[in-house]
Amino acid sequence: MSTAIAPIQTVRGRGVVVPGDDIDTDRIIPARYLRCVTFDDLGQWLFWDVRHDEDGAPTGHPLDEARHAGASVLISGRNFGCGSSREHAPQSIRRAGFDAVVAESFGEIFFGNATTLGLVCLTLGGDDLAAVARSVGADPAQSLLIDVDAATVRLGERVYQGSIAASARRALSEGRYDPLAELLAADDAVRAVAERLPAVGRS
Amino acid sequence: MTPPRTLLDKVWDAHAVRELDNGQTQLFIGTHLIHEVTSPQAFGMLRDLGLAVRMPERTFATVDHIVPTDVREEPFADELADEMIKALHANCKQHGITYFDLHSGQQGIVHMVGPEQGITQPGATIACGDSHTSTHGAFGAVAFGIGTSQVRDVLATQTLAMTKPKLRRIEVNGTLGHGVYAKDVILHIIRTLGVNGGIGYAYEYAGEVVERMSMEERMTVCNMSIEGGARCGYVNPDETTFDYLQGRPYAPGADDWDEAVARWRSFASDPGCAYDDVVEIDAADIAPTVTWGINPGQAIAITEDVPHPDRVDPAGRAAIVEALQHMKLEGGAPIRGTRVDVAFLGSCTNARLSDFIEVARVIAGHRVAPGVHAIAVPGSTLVKEECERRGIDKVLLAAGFEWRAAGCSMCLAMNPDKLVGDQLCASSSNRNFKGRQGSPTGRTILMSPVMVAAAAVTGMVADAREVFGREQAVRA
């Protein structure tokens, strides 16, 4: 298999704020849109039930505001992506054109899924996050610059210090965020462990 | 002398293949479980990469999320659902994976099937593309949910790149009061530690209350670990665990039994281990607990009032206002008396035999209130059959519940069972997120099965201890 993955050292783009804490994966993509055998078409369902009312009419969600069109950095609150393990959630964010999510904290499974897809998840302290959100809200045209290795967000003159788990930071900036090639490389060692730990079998 | 080690340490070390360049561990996955929603894309990725399933004997499949619970003949009316189940059939067949299909008699919610078949065993690492894989921790396994790219990784290599979590021991001591169940214990824990309190942690549940729990109760507790932010939660294996497993189809046979038990026992945390954190909970503080909001941490005792946004710390106000708006509840008002439209008994949290036995015991002689749609969905085909053998289905039907076939059903409404409009559902499931039960404006109140029964018969959120009488609510 091909092992070439482009390193992700920076993300540059405009932001959009989706406010709220504990935004769960059911909110990011409702369960009825999980009925699919590939992830290809998931971008369209991102935040569907929040973006539409019961009759399917747009609710004026930030993602649909003209001033945020083309934004590639999603900014939200605490515990973003909590809930289910569905990779459909980061897949739909990625396929809707986002390269990074900035939040106060992340659901753990979401964070891992997102990182594997090269979707950068940067954690920012509450006050800094609020400042970034205010600034983006006031001037959506400005560009954010995320430095993955330094775990910083630059916005105009200001640089905000955030954090990204060390393993994810290295994996992203070295282009090894999809671990499959590395996992495949140790087959002898895997076999040795498997021999020590027999599979459960019908008795 | 080796220092005392926790179950997490022992299982982790036994399954560690090597350290990866980024500092994560390449962790061997002893047992892999799959279902129709998060696996077809992974098999597709394997096909694209030209990779085979590395150890098909370690993967077990069933179908649960999308299956209709009334008419189960294929093809399903829903074409997308039918495409997914066909994909699972084909992938299992092609790769030689054991598959408990709809007609096997062993089908059910994946987190019910593993334990019932004896596939879930102590000391193992268990992964599944579903966040409630934490359920299997009840057996002293290190079990966690994974994304679909990780399902691909397990299929292709039988390993995952993982970071070892920190460990928090949660001790519940004392004696639970009348009408207080395992569900109340875990709702109380999440309420206390918060929905993100467990991020980065595994939870070790311990203490007198947990030690006395049956396996089914332990599963209820471990199931909702993820609702507290902890990807994995476990209970140290003991006699209760071994008794449960003995004689199950995939458990070790008589010849290997003693050896297996000795090995399993050796994985339990040693006395005097160090933990990253220890939390003690007094069982006397736990009441029948219900959620009032839109995440499982927004929970109160049935006797309490819904929080009032003006009477809390301003930092938490917006979240409360949002939750109250969605739930159409009034801040400061009692939760008791809230009108209920639907009563749902089901899900991998509470659709086991003991849950239905308990509900049948209290509900006999009562009737579901007019206007309430009540459905009972056993978590597995085996539970369904055992309930029917014991006549529990008759009791529930006589009370006015519908009696369905096994599946996830209205827990996440990927099948035809859904809330309509802003219906309010008293639910024995694990998530009260906005839209979770199939309608964007639908409302969910999480509670124990007996509390669901009390809501069903009164048509409102009620204290089961009052509805069924104190004596009846005493656990058998």
Ligand code: SF4
């Ligand atoms: S019952 Fe609910 S929580 Fe459990 S596996 Fe099914 S959908 Fe997930």
